[in-house]
Amino acid sequence: ELLCELVGWGMAPSVQHFEHLAETYALHREVAAAELVLDRMQAAGHTPLLRTYNRLLSGIAMNGDMAAATRVFARLKTQGLKPDEQTMRALFKCVRLYAGRVRVETARKQALGKPGDTGVAAHLLSQRTGLFLAAYSQLAVWQGEMVAAGLKHTPTSMHHLLAALDRLGYVDDCLQLAKLNEEKKTGVFKAHRTALMVASRSRQVKHASSAVELAGKLAAGEALDRQGYIAMIAGNFWMTRDHKQMLDTVKAMVAAGHEPNEGVLLQMLHVYCTSGMWVAWCGTAGAASSRGTTNR
Numbered sequence: 001e002l003l004c005e006l007v008g009w010g011m012a013p014s015v016q017h018f019e020h021l022a023e024t025y026a027l028h029r030e031v032a033a034a035e036l037v038l039d040r041m042q043a044a045g046h047t048p049l050l051r052t053y054n055r056l057l058s059g060i061a062m063n064g065d066m067a068a069a070t071r072v073f074a075r076l077k078t079q080g081l082k083p084d085e086q087t088m089r090a091l092f093k094c095v096r097l098y099a100g101r102v103r104v105e106t107a108r109k110q111a112l113g114k115p116g117d118t119g120v121a122a123h124l125l126s127q128r129t130g131l132f133l134a135a136y137s138q139l140a141v142w143q144g145e146m147v148a149a150g151l152k153h154t155p156t157s158m159h160h161l162l163a164a165l166d167r168l169g170y171v172d173d174c175l176q177l178a179k180l181n182e183e184k185k186t187g188v189f190k191a192h193r194t195a196l197m198v199a200s201r202s203r204q205v206k207h208a209s210s211a212v213e214l215a216g217k218l219a220a221g222e223a224l225d226r227q228g229y230i231a232m233i234a235g236n237f238w239m240t241r242d243h244k245q246m247l248d249t250v251k252a253m254v255a256a257g258h259e260p261n262e263g264v265l266l267q268m269l270h271v272y273c274t275s276g277m278w279v280a281w282c283g284t285a286g287a288a289s290s291r292g293t294t295n296r
């Protein structure tokens with residue numbers, strides 16, 4: 001309808017007009033209409049550019065529509081165009097948001113199921129695993145094509161790739177890739193903060209040790225920021241279960257000029273609660289509170 005209006009006003013739609021329209025349709029989950037715009041664009045004598053496809057893929061990525069992203073990317077290659085870093089960034093982001101959608105939908109179906117129905121829960125988790133495996137395979141194909149095209153990761157594209165691996169549940173792959181892409185230039189360690197936080201959230205010792213290792217290397221090259229300290233707090237705790245060491249890290253954080261904010265306190269609370277130490281912690285806090293009341 002918009003194209004018809006432009007023509008009716010005596011205007012010949014330009015490449016930019018078609019690009020804007022295709023991206024808008026994609027953002028509103030009307031991918032079929034967006035692809036039709038490309039057909040109309042070619043019929044009008046305009047050849048879609050790499051920029052055209054990148055804008056369309058960016059719109060598709062916002063909705064995590066991997067099927068549409070696969071079709072459009074195939075169309076890009078059929079036209080003889082080579083992807084660039086922006087293309088790959090959009091594809092990796094699409095996988096990450098797709099994984100998020102799958103997780104939400106699985107949780108929704110679990111919530112609607114009968115309490116205690118382990119059969120349905122197991123089926124839903126198995127179904128999710130299958131979807132994640134297919135998405136992981138497609139992600140590996142796209143990553144391989146990026147390497148074949150001679151493209152190198154920017155911090156942004158690497159972030160989206162690591163975040164996609166995290167959401168798909170491939171934590172080991174995420175950490176291994178982060179280590180392979182460590183960069184040291186002029187004494188600054190460019191840690192992949194996504195991998196750092198992925199490792200710090202994990203409750204497995206091997207992942208926690210990776211978090212501490214990444215944070216340690218970051219500290220060796222430049223001052224740790226708040227996120228780095230949070231990773232060390234969680235990572236050290238999951239390795240040693242020593243709450244004193246965790247508190248010592250908080251003291252170091254304060255000494256470095258990073259006052260604990262709500263995020264830090266919530267992280268500490270999460271660690272205590274999920275580790276089963278919250279009972280002892282609450283008991284200690286309650287006793288301290290009682291002593292304080294008595295003193296007052």
